[in-house]
Amino acid sequence: MKRMKLVAIPLCLAISGQAFGMDTYTWALDSGSNSSGFDSLLTENLVIESPNRPAPSRTELNTNMESAWLGNRQTGNGIDYTALYRTRPALKSYPEGAPPPVTFENWAFVRKFVYFGGEHSSGAHVIAPDPNWVTAAHENGVKIYGTVYIDATHGNSAMVKSLIGFLTGTFPNEELESSYHIPALKNLEKIAKALKLDGWFLNIEQGFDDSTEGRQQVIQMNRLIEHIFPKFKQRGVEFITYTGDNARGIHGAVTDGNIANFGHSPLGDYGLDNATGINPAETLKLLPAGSQKNVLLYLDEVFSRNTPLGRTAPLRIQGAKATQCQYFKGSGVWPGLKEYTKAVYPKTKLRSEVLCAGADTAPAPTTVLKINVMTWPGVESKGWTVTAKNSGARCDSSCYLEFSQGGLTEEVLEFNHPIEFQQDAQAWLGSRRDMMAWSGWQEGDPRLNLLDPLFVQYMPGFKWWEKEPRLIRGDLRDNNAQGGFVWDYAGYAQEGLRCVPVTAEQAAAHSVAQDRACIIRVPTYGTMASVPNSDVAYGPFGAFPLLNLTMQVNTEGFTYYALYEQLTAK
Numbered sequence: 019m020k021r022m023k024l025v026a027i028p029l030c031l032a033i034s035g036q037a038f039g040m041d042t043y044t045w046a047l048d049s050g051s052n053s054s055g056f057d058s059l060l061t062e063n064l065v066i067e068s069p070n071r072p073a074p075s076r077t078e079l080n081t082n083m084e085s086a087w088l089g090n091r092q093t094g095n096g097i098d099y100t101a102l103y104r105t106r107p108a109l110k111s112y113p114e115g116a117p118p119p120v121t122f123e124n125w126a127f128v129r130k131f132v133y134f135g136g137e138h139s140s141g142a143h144v145i146a147p148d149p150n151w152v153t154a155a156h157e158n159g160v161k162i163y164g165t166v167y168i169d170a171t172h173g174n175s176a177m178v179k180s181l182i183g184f185l186t187g188t189f190p191n192e193e194l195e196s197s198y199h200i201p202a203l204k205n206l207e208k209i210a211k212a213l214k215l216d217g218w219f220l221n222i223e224q225g226f227d228d229s230t231e232g233r234q235q236v237i238q239m240n241r242l243i244e245h246i247f248p249k250f251k252q253r254g255v256e257f258i259t260y261t262g263d264n265a266r267g268i269h270g271a272v273t274d275g276n277i278a279n280f281g282h283s284p285l286g287d288y289g290l291d292n293a294t295g296i297n298p299a300e301t302l303k304l305l306p307a308g309s310q311k312n313v314l315l316y317l318d319e320v321f322s323r324n325t326p327l328g329r330t331a332p333l334r335i336q337g338a339k340a341t342q343c344q345y346f347k348g349s350g351v352w353p354g355l356k357e358y359t360k361a362v363y364p365k366t367k368l369r370s371e372v373l374c375a376g377a378d379t380a381p382a383p384t385t386v387l388k389i390n391v392m393t394w395p396g397v398e399s400k401g402w403t404v405t406a407k408n409s410g411a412r413c414d415s416s417c418y419l420e421f422s423q424g425g426l427t428e429e430v431l432e433f434n435h436p437i438e439f440q441q442d443a444q445a446w447l448g449s450r451r452d453m454m455a456w457s458g459w460q461e462g463d464p465r466l467n468l469l470d471p472l473f474v475q476y477m478p479g480f481k482w483w484e485k486e487p488r489l490i491r492g493d494l495r496d497n498n499a500q501g502g503f504v505w506d507y508a509g510y511a512q513e514g515l516r517c518v519p520v521t522a523e524q525a526a527a528h529s530v531a532q533d534r535a536c537i538i539r540v541p542t543y544g545t546m547a548s549v550p551n552s553d554v555a556y557g558p559f560g561a562f563p564l565l566n567l568t569m570q571v572n573t574e575g576f577t578y579y580a581l582y583e584q585l586t587a588k
Contacts, residue, residue, distance in 0.1 A: 136167020
């Protein structure tokens, strides 16, 4: 598939060198594309439960439910929605040591919930939802499904064949399950039974073409849909088939025509990036009045955009919940999904708690500071670490601190090496007037902040942007870039803050070494109307709200090498 209460949430995430904890429930379908070394789905004696995985949910589907319209003008039952939802990235292990928290609060408006995702090259082809999400779905009377992921770009016909199997024998009776060789489907049933899943979403975007093999696959798939899948469903395991932009001859397949995709927003719209609200007009275009689309794709987008790469736990959780709430409750011209479907909820739940868990607050802006502790080519690593004294977070690679009104507004950062070298850097440039003349930079030029490792720059977003220029033509070290874009650190106005070295008195008060610590004070805001935008627009992305900061901790590597590249580039 083409793919609030204000709180301070300090989060220290060591991306590299992290000792990962439990494994996820994920399997490979193609042994040739399995860089992460997942177990094969086709293993004869498939291991599902193990001490290295979280304990499966034991919660049965709640059927003690009642229903009511929470909108203003509806009759009937409305549309039965299925949500295709990314609860976390498709990883082999949980970087934080355990599954991420359940953040979805509007179970009453969906009937089926698919943990959607996958990644071809890593081998994440079969992904089951985390047990805590299974429990939450079933407690709220919602069926929950895993995904078999065969994508349009990298998936292959062999994966389809492995998944759907074939008839056996000389004169097989296609109505009998015993006539089929379908080990993958049998193992999917075993997994579903062990994990209390209600079935699987078969995301099949390869095969079923006009070749001889493709036509045979269409015949086999339709046999399964007509004769075999109903038998699995009677045993409690349902298979839902998706085939991309058209049905490809598959009976009853979900296609793009059924789907409303909530995963996009205009380039200059930062509401989802910062968890500060949806775009009502754009949302209404997805589901105009009378729309019969019944599959909701990427309602999780606000959480996904605020989940650091390589991690599973999101930032800005309260803002993301309040933003996602607007999809259901409505905002501006968008009436909300409550106007499209009945709410179905447990009889034990108060009606006032059904919509957005009873919350009635607008998303409040928070500011995220990303601290990069990185090594540059040709520069020996000094093993830098940073400790945030107020929140207790420790950063060995990449850390995230969240600031808000009523929460964290300043932080004391202590480094494990002295930070006095910044003064040498300023002197180094000042003594080379000829190089300044060559570059065109003058005293007071904001780009001189390049030389100050304690400078903290505002960026368009903490996740998709990197304060790291490409040092070498063709260098692809843009691990945090979206669509190949890397923030031009030196080319744009140096808007930001400075982490100010502590005085002797402050060092004593915070129990830190004076030559290794600084204090950063971050502006916070109560509403989006009070948040300033950047002075300079970044191409089609426009001016961006000043809600994301990045600090590069890189000693002389950043100071000298980056400057050299900026000068020689001229």
